[in-house]
Every structure is written in C-alpha cells, then in structure tokens.
Amino acid sequence: MRITKYPRLSVLVMLLLSGVLLLWQHFGMNRVIRIDGRSGLPMASLDDRVSGGASVARLIRSDDTVALHCLLSAAYEWPFCEMSIRLTPKEEGIDLSRFEFIRLGVEYRAPGTRNLRFYLRNFDPAYGKANDDTTWKANELSFVPAVGGEVKTIPLYSFNVAGWWLAELGIPVEHAGPDLRHVRMVQLSTSGLKDPGEHVITVRFIEFHGKWISREQMALVLVALWVALAVGVLVNDLRQMQRRLRHSRRREEDLRSLTKTLQLENKVVGELARRDPLTGVRNRAGIRDELLREAELAQPDRPLAVIFIDLDHFKQVNDEYGHDTGDLVLKQFTHEVSNLIRKEDYLVRWGGEEFVLFCPNTALASAIQLAEKIRLHLRNLDWEGGLHVTASFGVTVLAREPIGDCLKRADEALYQAKNEGRDRVIARRP
Ligand SMILES: Nc1nc2c(ncn2[C@@H]2O[C@H](COP(=O)(O)OP(=O)(O)OP(=O)(O)O)[C@@H](O)[C@H]2O)c(=O)[nH]1
Numbered sequence: 063m064r065i066t067k068y069p070r071l072s073v074l075v076m077l078l079l080s081g082v083l084l085l086w087q088h089f090g091m092n093r094v095i096r097i098d099g100r101s102g103l104p105m106a107s108l109d110d111r112v113s114g115g116a117s118v119a120r121l122i123r124s125d126d127t128v129a130l131h132c133l134l135s136a137a138y139e140w141p142f143c144e145m146s147i148r149l150t151p152k153e154e155g156i157d158l159s160r161f162e163f164i165r166l167g168v169e170y171r172a173p174g175t176r177n178l179r180f181y182l183r184n185f186d187p188a189y190g191k192a193n194d195d196t197t198w199k200a201n202e203l204s205f206v207p208a209v210g211g212e213v214k215t216i217p218l219y220s221f222n223v224a225g226w227w228l229a230e231l232g233i234p235v236e237h238a239g240p241d242l243r244h245v246r247m248v249q250l251s252t253s254g255l256k257d258p259g260e261h262v263i264t265v266r267f268i269e270f271h272g273k274w275i276s277r278e279q280m281a282l283v284l285v286a287l288w289v290a291l292a293v294g295v296l297v298n299d300l301r302q303m304q305r306r307l308r309h310s311r312r313r314e315e316d317l318r319s320l321t322k323t324l325q326l327e328n329k330v331v332g333e334l335a336r337r338d339p340l341t342g343v344r345n346r347a348g349i350r351d352e353l354l355r356e357a358e359l360a361q362p363d364r365p366l367a368v369i370f371i372d373l374d375h376f377k378q379v380n381d382e383y384g385h386d387t388g389d390l391v392l393k394q395f396t397h398e399v400s401n402l403i404r405k406e407d408y409l410v411r412w413g414g415e416e417f418v419l420f421c422p423n424t425a426l427a428s429a430i431q432l433a434e435k436i437r438l439h440l441r442n443l444d445w446e447g448g449l450h451v452t453a454s455f456g457v458t459v460l461a462r463e464p465i466g467d468c469l470k471r472a473d474e475a476l477y478q479a480k481n482e483g484r485d486r487v488i489a490r491r492p
Pocket residue numbers: 340372373374375376377378380384385386387388389392413414415480484
C-alpha cells in the first residue's frame with residue numbers, strides 16, 4: 063500500500079497493526095526454556111570435600127526428576143552440597159536478560175532451615191575464564207522452595223551478585239552488577255549455615271519465561287513505524303501542496319493566455335464588424351466614431367469634406383457580366399480610390415455600389431478637385447473584363463450643422479449628378 067495514495071487508510075492500518083502487535087506481545091510471543099530430567103543437559107554434584115570437609119553429595123536422575131542427595135557433615139566450617147546444570151557448551155551462553163521470571167519446580171527436604179541458593183553463572187571474558195566456571199559471575203538468589211509440589215515463581219530482577227564471589231575474585235566495581243546475558247550454568251546449593259544430616263534437593267523443572275520481543279523493543283518498533291508513517295504523510299502532504307500549486311499556476315497561465323487570445327479575437331471580430339467583407343474598406347458602423355470625432359474637429363479653416371460616390375449603371379454590370387464580375391469591379395474600385403486619397407482620408411462603403419469619402423482638413427475646392435481626379439481615373443481605367451465603368455460624385459463640406467444635414471446635402475448633389483447624365487461631379491455649398 064502506498065502511503066502517498068491513501069494517508070488516512072495508512073494511519074488506520076497502522077493503528078490496527080499497533081493494537082494487534084501490543085496485544086500479541088502482551089498475551090503471546092512467549093518464550094520458555096525448560097530444564098528437567100529429560101533435558102539431557104550435563105549435570106554434576108559438588109560438596110565441601112573439595113575444601114577439606116566431609117559432606118557427601120550424590121546426584122540421582124530419574125525419568126522426571128533430578129535429585130541431589132546430600133549427607134551434610136559438620137566437619138567443615140562452611141559445609142555445602144550443590145548441583146550444577148550446564149545450559150550450553152557455547153561460550154556465549156544463553157541470553158536470559160530478556161526473560162521476565164523463573165518458575166521453579168524444586169523441593170527441599172532438610173533437618174533445619176529450608177532456604178536454598180540459586181545461581182545463574184554468567185561468563186564474560188571481561189572478568190572470567192571460559193574454562194573455569196568458578197570465575198563465571200554468580201548471579202545469586204536465596205529462596206525457600208514451595209512445598210507439596212507447588213511451583214515458585216521468581217522475577218529475574220531479584221538476582222544479585224554473590225558477595226563471596228566478588229570478594230574471592232576481586233571483581234572491579236564496573237563488573238559488580240548482575241549480568242544475565244551469557245548464562246552458561248545453573249546451580250542449586252545448600253550453602254549457608256545448615257544443620258548436619260540428610261538434605262535432598264529435588265528438581266522437577268526449572269523454567270525461564272520471557273517474550274521473543276520485550277515490551278520495550280516492541281515500543282521502539284512501534285515508535286519507529288509511527289515516525290516513519292508521520293514522515294511519509296508529511297512528505298505526501300508537502301508533495302500534494304506543491305502539485306496543487308503547480309497546477310493552479312498552470313491554470314492561471316492558461317487563463318491568462320486564453321484571456322489574451324479572447325481579447326485578440328474580440329479585437330479581430332470587432333475590426334471585422336467594422337469593415338466591409340468584400341472590399342475591406344470601412345462600413346457605416348466602422349466609421350461612426352471617427353466621423354463624430356472629425357466632425358467635432360472640423361472648423362471653417364479646417365473643413366471636413368464629404369464626397370458621395372456611386373457607380374453608374376452598376377445593375378447593368380451585374381446583369382450583363384454576372385454578380386462575380388460586379389464584385390470584382392467593386393474591389394477594383396476601392397483599390398483604385400484608396401490609392402488616390404491620403405492616408406488620413408476615409409473611404410467608406412455606404413451600401414451597395416455607393417461609397418462615401420471623408421476628407422478631413424479639405425476645403426470644398428480641393429474636394430471637387432479630388433472627386434474630378436477620381437472620376438477621370440475611373441473612366442480611363444482598364445477594368446476587369448474590359449468593362450467601361452464610370453461614377454457620379456456629390457461633394458460638400460461640413461458647416462456648423464449636424465453631420466446628417468451635411469450627408470444629406472452630399473447625397474442630393476450626387477442625385478443631381480445622376481440626373482444630369484452621370485459620370486460627373488456636382489458640388490453643393492453648405
Ligand atoms: N456584384 C454586386 N452587386 C451589388 C452589390 N451591392 C449592390 N449591388 C448591385 O448594385 C446594383 C445597384 O443598382 P441600382 O441601384 O439600380 O443602380 P445602378 O444600376 O448603378 O444605376 P444608377 O445608380 O442609377 O447609375 C444592384 O443591381 C445591386 O444588386 C455587391 O456587393 N456586389
């Protein structure tokens with residue numbers, strides 16, 4: 063499962079996993095090492111004869127039990143009998159530090175006090191020799207065995223290091239504490255002041271109980287897992303934020319370029335709406351703003367000339383040569399006229415084959431001259447398809463009047479030109 067994809071699910075799974083692991087650690091994961099008559103471990107007995115005493119210890123194994131029969135003698139100052147069990151031939155021994163408690167199925171029959179000493183002998187080259195078990199650390203516990211087949215349970219933290227061992231070997235203080243990491247031997251001993259007579263230590267079993275994974279280890283594992291998960295979720299959040307930021311930036315850029323395109327398109331569409339699609343010159347709507355502006359700017363010493371131009375007998379062109387030829391004539395007309403006027407003049411298709419020329423800062427006489435020039439140019443032109451095309455002109459200038467009155471006057475002049483035979487220029491003063 064990818065944390066990056068399902069952060070919430072990961073937390074839920076982690077919660078469940080933690081619960082399961084904790085419960086498992088608490089109720090399961092049990093680890094038990096059992097020593098009994100069937101274990102087949104090497105066992106031995108020892109008595110105070112090694113120190114000059116007269117006690118006699120004997121080890122008797124049966125199917126289920128191991129018994130140390132000891133005839134304790136008062137001949138020696140510190141009489142003792144003991145049995146020892148080698149847990150492993152390996153030098154590193156067994157690590158009992160993670161075990162929690164010992165269950166002792168041990169009985170002790172004795173004439174006087176009934177306490178026994180239990181030793182866990184730990185080997186460490188820092189203070190002992192591998193081949194001399196007397197140098198192995200004597201982790202010691204004194205206890206009174208249960209009676210009547212009961213079992214004694216003792217926590218492992220109850221062990222201390224035997225004072226006599228520390229003193230005999232002159233152990234430095236840094237090695238004086240209990241150590242159960244390399245236990246190689248278990249011992250049960252009558253040691254201490256005991257009444258002479260028959261002492262019998264019967265071992266049914268010795269069990270070391272622990273967990274495969276300690277609570278502390280489990281806590282560490284869980285903390286590590288949670289930290290890893292938290293880091294994963296945080297990194298994921300960070301990445302998502304970066305991704306969203308990148309995405310929104312991209313969208314912003316897209317929107318910006320879209321707006322730009324739309325603005326451009328609007329401009330183009332606006333421009334197209336202001337122009338005549340056939341000839342490309344302005345149409346009425348396209349000249350409106352400029353015309354109003356020029357009308358405002360017009361003064362007696364800076365007049366605005368208006369020239370109405372209408373192609374003569376254009377219907378005949380269409381009828382005789384076809385509409386397409388008519389279109390070509392209209393295009394050629396605007397092309398020719400555009401070449402004859404200044405760039406500040408406006409040629410406008412007023413409708414059909416009728417055009418208006420607005421010439422700012424042009425007196426009536428100049429406007430008439432221009433109209434004449436255009437008229438002559440048109441009539442002498444080689445038209446498409448060898449046609450002969452002429453035009454009529456109505457000329458005036460704008461006085462202190464509404465622009466509509468001026469247009470009307472120019473239109474009337476044109477009407478007159480038509481009536482008087484066409485192919486001519488008629489001017490009207492305001
Ligand atoms: N080919 C073409 N013809 C057009 C266009 N617009 C208008 N016309 C034609 O122009 C002709 C104008 O005819 P009329 O109004 O009778 O004018 P005329 O034939 O020029 O006669 P006069 O103006 O009196 O000289 C009509 O036949 C219209 O169909 C256009 O965009 N293309």
